[in-house]
Amino acid sequence: MGMENGKELIDLKAEDWQRRMRGQRRSLGSASASGAPSMANSQLKIHFRVRSPHLHSWERIHVVGSLPALGSWNVIHSFPLQLAEQRHSDNTQLWTGDLLVCSSVKEVRFRYLVVHDLDPCEDVPTKLLIVQKWESQLQSRVCLPHIERRSEASRAQVEDVFGAYDGKRNQISDGWILHDEEQVVHLRIYGEAMKFYKNRYREQSHRLKIVPFDMYTYSDIFSRKNLWRNCSVSAESKDSVDESERADPVLPDVPSFSNTELSVLTRVDPIYGDQYQNGSIFRTNIDYLVFRTRTVSIQHLAFRIEMYTDETRFAMAYALPATLPDTYGKTILPLISTTHQPIGQIEINYMIAKRLKNTPLHFDLVDKSWGKYWRKRKNILEIGHRGMGKSYTGSTIARENTIHSLNAAANRGCDYVEFDVQSTKDAQVIIYHDFHLLVHVAGRSGKESTSHPSKEERYYKIAVKDLTMAQLNLLHFEHVEMAHEPNGATGISVTPSEAELLLTEHHPFPTLAQALQTVDQNVGFNIEIKYPMYMKVVSQHASERRIVFSCFDPDICVLISQKQHYYPVLFLVVGATTRYMPFQDQEPLKLADRYGLVKFVWGDDLDQKEVQQNFKKNINVDALIYDRIGMEEKRDNIFVVEKQSKEALFSASSPAPAVTPKGARRRMSAEVTIFSNRD
Structure with missing residues (x-):
């Protein structure tokens, strides 16, 4: 308008x-x-x-x-x-x-x-x-x-x-993080988090509650008692109430922190909600408690950890700003009894989520959001693993994770391509699977040797993050599996031949921006992400491309979800396989069904046609990720097919404008707006 x-x-x-x-x-x-x-x-x-x-x-x-x-x-x-x-x-x-x-x-x-x-x-x-x-x-x-x-x-x-x-x-x-000042603090308590010095405390059942407060000295402009600072002690407690009206009469009308919510991951319904007045039960090596608080003044935020037996508070610990110095880590706090005696200690794992720097405005607009959307289809999606598949430890027709491989998968009708991204020393986001490379060590010119150098002498293992983009394009590299295989890696060398280097699309370290700009726009990207900083590149270059982020680290998944609402996030878990040590826990699939989550499947076993057919026909999943997509049988990109079908439908059913009633035309216009090219 x-x-x-x-x-x-x-x-x-x-x-x-x-x-x-x-x-x-x-x-x-x-x-x-x-x-x-x-x-x-x-x-x-x-x-x-x-x-x-x-x-x-x-x-x-x-x-x-x-x-x-x-x-x-x-x-x-x-x-x-x-x-x-x-x-x-x-x-x-x-x-x-x-x-x-x-x-x-x-x-x-x-x-x-x-x-x-x-x-x-x-x-x-x-x-x-x-x-x-x-x-x-x-x-x-x-x-x-x-x-x-x-x-x-x-x-x-x-x-x-x-x-x-x-x-x-x-x-x-x-909600997601909207302001540069806004941060979300997660405190996790699990495993053997508590240690007590006396047996009588070890034998008790314990309930935990975390209450935020700030360390700021307020001026006299604040006069009203803050309604957020509700009493943290149960009304039935035998302990005294330490947050009475007289305790701190100089408080702001609006606090710098939110209420602390709790999610118990070991419960059937691990949704964040308010805490009980006397805390939630914690059983050693059974329960996993996650407390969450939003703040716009992280430098002043502190927490009081309260411990109860039934309705009686018997100990407390304080986490002051200095005890949470980083964005990720753990801290050990002394537990002090109500008689001011140390009775034990508690270990707390913490993570602080911040806003992406220079977040583009459209990331915060809510006209559309793909974060929780997934269209259920009769045919599941098929996704090209690293483009056309693994080439350094396997056999395929194209060098993995290159622009050529991604486009080859697109030309064979894949719906998405899946790849990993890494960050170079000079902060370039590149597409490469592994964290490390083997760099070829050249011997001194003219030096005579009576024996052949070993692999350890010929190659040096180095992290991708320690190399600049220029160095990646200059040095000779081999895959890290070269050091483990008796006769070297089973696939091709990481560094291309001179003939391949003449074509940019064959370069082994393309940037994410290049892929977003040059791979067919109808093909979605499933980006296995290591660090949330990569989202900035996506926000700048993704345009209307379908994007899904994925990661094996649940903390990274949480961070991505809290920094933006625009794209969906997949948490990767390991399933059963006959090739590796079996993973017995099938609960992730059941949990996904219970909460209506989207399920992607990847694995080496999917290179077998019968395994693919089993997932397509018998198991309720949404997408398969596998190597050498489209090589055994021709397929068409499902989004292109749906787009063509929709265009054909409208072309065949559109009446002549001269005979369409004005009211009907208005109604049809309203209905057409609900369709999306991104379904």
Whole structure:
């Protein structure tokens, strides 16, 4: 929608919204969260009405959408609704608001989200909007103001349910990191995390709770008791309450940290949620607890670890900012009893997620999100492993992970290609599978030798990250398996022949940017990622290409998911095989089915046709990743086939414009917009 369609009139009763938007010129809509002025003839009113589960007192619901008054899909400028009803019978709330739009507006798209504010604790109070939950379906909600108008307002009788629409299952996702100041702290407690000095403590059952607080000295401008600082001690506890109103009367209106949520990974439903007042049970070598807190002032954030037996708190430990010095690591803290005696220690593993530097704006817009979307198809996807397959430790028609290999797989009808990425010493993101290379050590010219040098003498093992891009293109390399094979590696050399080097597409270390720009756009990329920094290259060059990130490290998967919402993330696990030590735990497949997750399968066994057919016909998976794709039988890229079928359908069914009723044409236009070239 452009400025030529009219100018919006701002008449907002939500104070924060007025403050945020003051001084900005807006177009196509004015809004009111608690009523609107009488409607002018050139305007239409859209009524938002959504029912949600009961929210915390500091949380609220906003609307983000396609109009500037709704933030133009930027959640930071989203429009706040007002709480209209508390319904105790089902523990829900009703949030409402009105939006005035110009009569020329034909369509409004929008999503609901749950937000709250955090303050970086600087001298001047500054509120930063944090997204707690949001509706993450691929397609947003849609309103056609003229069609849905009844009486004075569109959608006047419509009551939405947060997260549910379009006849599909609820799709609600956690928010991602929006601000440079914003960080997410994960504290993990598992295994033999606790050690006690006395037997009576070892024999007790223990419950754990973690409470955040900050170490900032507040000025007198803060006067109100912070509603986030709820008492951390159970009402039934025999211990005293240490967070009474008198404890710290100088607190900010808005804190620098969120409530600490808990996920117990060893439970059937490991979803993050509020902690119990007396903590959650922890059983040594059984339970795995993950605590999560958002902060916009990491340098002031501290935690109190509380330990309970039933309702009685018997010990505490403190994790101060100095005890969490890095973005990843572990810390050991002393446990102090309520009589101030050391009784043991607790080991905590921690990870801190930060925002990507210089994140492009479109990464934060929510007009579309592929992060939780996957279209179920009758035919599963087929993915070219390293393009046409392994060439350094196997046999195939093209050097693995080169532009030539990726395009060869594309020409043979693969739907995606899978490859690994590494980072060079000069921060170039390249496509290469292994962390190390063998560099050929040249002997001194003219030196006489009575014996042949060993492999250890002829080759030196070096990490890819310790080489610059220029060095990778200059030196002679062999695959690391050369050092282990009796007669050398079974495949070809890493360094191409002089004839191959004349063609850029045969170079063994292409950059990720080159691949994004030169491989057929209809082919998706499954990028096995080692470090989240690679996402910057993807955001700059991916365009409309289908992208899936994957990793064997669950921490990397968590980091990628929290730094962006745009692309899906696959967690890789090892399955059963006859070639290697058997992996007995089949639980990952069952868990994926239980939570409706997408399942990709890769393995050397998939080079057998009968194994492929078994997965296609008998096992409910979404994609297969294997070598030498399309060599045994011709196949076509499924996305190209679907696109051609869709175009043929519309071409065959489109009526002549002269005989199409005006209303029907409008409705068809609205329906066509729900299709996506990225399905």
